[in-house]
Amino acid sequence: MKYSGEFMQNLTTNESYTLKNTNDFPRPLRTFHQGIIVALCTSVLAGCQSIDQPPKLLDDGIRAAWVVVGYGNNTARVITAAKNCPEIMVDGNVLPMSLRAAATASPPRREIASPFVFPATFPVTSCEFRLPAQTKTAVIAGRTLPIPKRDPERILIIGDTGCRMSATAWQACNDPNEWPFAKVAALGATMKPELVLHLGDFHYRESPCPASEPRCQNSPWGYGWDAWDADFFTPADSLLKSAPWVMVRGNHEECERAGQGWFRFLDPDRYSQNRACSDPSQDRPSNYSAPYAVPIGARSQFIIFDSSTAGHAEINRNRPSDIFKFETYQEQFRKVADLANKEGVNSFFVSHHPVLGVAAGSKGELFKGNKPLLTTMKSLNGLAYFPKGITATFHGHSHVFEAMSYRSEHPATIIAGHGGTSLDRAIPDPLPPGTSPAEGVTVESITHSNLFGLLMMERHNNEWVLNAFDRDGKPLTTCQLRDLKVLCDKKGLIR
Numbered sequence: 001m002k003y004s005g006e007f008m009q010n011l012t013t014n015e016s017y018t019l020k021n022t023n024d025f026p027r028p029l030r031t032f033h034q035g036i037i038v039a040l041c042t043s044v045l046a047g048c049q050s051i052d053q054p055p056k057l058l059d060d061g062i063r064a065a066w067v068v069v070g071y072g073n074n075t076a077r078v079i080t081a082a083k084n085c086p087e088i089m090v091d092g093n094v095l096p097m098s099l100r101a102a103a104t105a106s107p108p109r110r111e112i113a114s115p116f117v118f119p120a121t122f123p124v125t126s127c128e129f130r131l132p133a134q135t136k137t138a139v140i141a142g143r144t145l146p147i148p149k150r151d152p153e154r155i156l157i158i159g160d161t162g163c164r165m166s167a168t169a170w171q172a173c174n175d176p177n178e179w180p181f182a183k184v185a186a187l188g189a190t191m192k193p194e195l196v197l198h199l200g201d202f203h204y205r206e207s208p209c210p211a212s213e214p215r216c217q218n219s220p221w222g223y224g225w226d227a228w229d230a231d232f233f234t235p236a237d238s239l240l241k242s243a244p245w246v247m248v249r250g251n252h253e254e255c256e257r258a259g260q261g262w263f264r265f266l267d268p269d270r271y272s273q274n275r276a277c278s279d280p281s282q283d284r285p286s287n288y289s290a291p292y293a294v295p296i297g298a299r300s301q302f303i304i305f306d307s308s309t310a311g312h313a314e315i316n317r318n319r320p321s322d323i324f325k326f327e328t329y330q331e332q333f334r335k336v337a338d339l340a341n342k343e344g345v346n347s348f349f350v351s352h353h354p355v356l357g358v359a360a361g362s363k364g365e366l367f368k369g370n371k372p373l374l375t376t377m378k379s380l381n382g383l384a385y386f387p388k389g390i391t392a393t394f395h396g397h398s399h400v401f402e403a404m405s406y407r408s409e410h411p412a413t414i415i416a417g418h419g420g421t422s423l424d425r426a427i428p429d430p431l432p433p434g435t436s437p438a439e440g441v442t443v444e445s446i447t448h449s450n451l452f453g454l455l456m457m458e459r460h461n462n463e464w465v466l467n468a469f470d471r472d473g474k475p476l477t478t479c480q481l482r483d484l485k486v487l488c489d490k491k492g493l494i495r
């Protein structure tokens with residue numbers, strides 16, 4: 001069968017030809033004609049109007065399906081065990097998905113967090129389809145995907161969710177009480193979010209569970225699909241089905257760790273072999289992604305910043321890698337300033353590493369602020385650090401919940417790194433008087449907890465309210481975001 005050039009061109013530009021709806025046919029003829037129409041649609045990968053019910057586009061190899069938001073796009077993503085990508089039904093039109101990354105074993109490379117050298121095996125295919133702005137429905141293999149809303153009212157916030165298996169520490173991945181991410185994700189799904197913001201560190205299973213640790217025996221490990229599936233896709237399944245996601249890259253997703261899976265599965269930008277973390281010679285550009293904004297209504301937006309390789313040590317101007325980091329971060333913070341330069345819009349800066357946070361070390365010492373980020377920001381904005389328009393910041397990395405305001409004119413800090421990985425020690429309660437996470441910044445108030453849980457961010461009368469819950473759904477505190485402050489109904493450590 002031959003088709004016109006115009007017809008085939010429309011197929012490749014996400015457009016479709018509409019076949020006549022058969023609902024007005026007599027039922028015997030309707031059944032006959034529907035069979036012909038569905039067969040024709042499948043043979044040419046063209047779109048069709050839905051008939052009595054949307055056809056189920058069978059693909060038993062689907063491992064995950066969700067929607068990722070970023071860089072001005074809403075993208076349907078699929079991971080499948082099949083070699084070829086499935087079709088997607090968008091507003092009744094059946095269309096082909098595009099290959100993002102084929103099944104393969106990436107070349108072996110030494111990772112910073114594991115003494116082992118091994119390939120990251122991906123026996124799955126990653127596919128995607130950029131949804132048109134006005135999309136109302138999208139279905140893949142009988143699964144209805146959540147469509148992003150222009151004005152989301154309920155935003156679920158989680159971070160640091162994977163099960164820790166490193167060279168020196170092993171979490172009880174087989175015990176849902178010790179690694180509760182699946183429970184936290186399921187709880188989040190019951191809250192009916194309209195958007196999910198994950199603050200980074202999806203993957204933690206870096207080293208094999210030793211024979212002496214029965215709590216994590218037989219767990220997948222490494223940087224391939226099996227560990228990604230165990231750490232994120234299987235436990236997050238209910239939440240992936242519930243709402244679109246904004247994915248923030250954590251230090252566990254840098255190139256020398258789980259960066260290959262990050263780019264195959266989660267990164268919102270287009271996939272490129274030059275930015276895939278497979279070739280160490282390409283790590284430097286691959287470890288930095290351009291900032292982007294995610295509007296959450298007409299008067300608010302998230303600004304997403306990739307801090308995956310920020311680290312904590314002060315920038316060494318004599319080290320080439322640090323010079324590259326400093327110059328790249330300068331360029332990216334100029335972009336942040338451009339994105340935040342919107343009259344009447346509250347911009348919420350989002351990065352994995354807290355900029356003005358406070359964390360407790362294993363011996364009770366305090367870690368304050370992030371030196372490489374602060375050094376770069378100070379070079380551009382002085383002791384204000386942030387550009388105008390940033391009214392609050394959201395982070396993970398510290399495995400606690402914190403909501404912190406300052407006496408100085410700096411945006412409030414919210415940390416939600418308590419989604420499942422091993423928790424950090426609680427910071428001292430109360431904090432020592434005059435605690436300062438950076439030059440010119442003094443803590444005014446803090447509400448914090450080192451219990452597993454999540455945050456629900458809700459819009460009320462054009463203001464945002466944060467409700468913190470533990471993993472069982474018990475309310476911990478309610479906080480308002482207002483005038484650079486986060487105002488909580490409880491202070492200090494919540495137990």
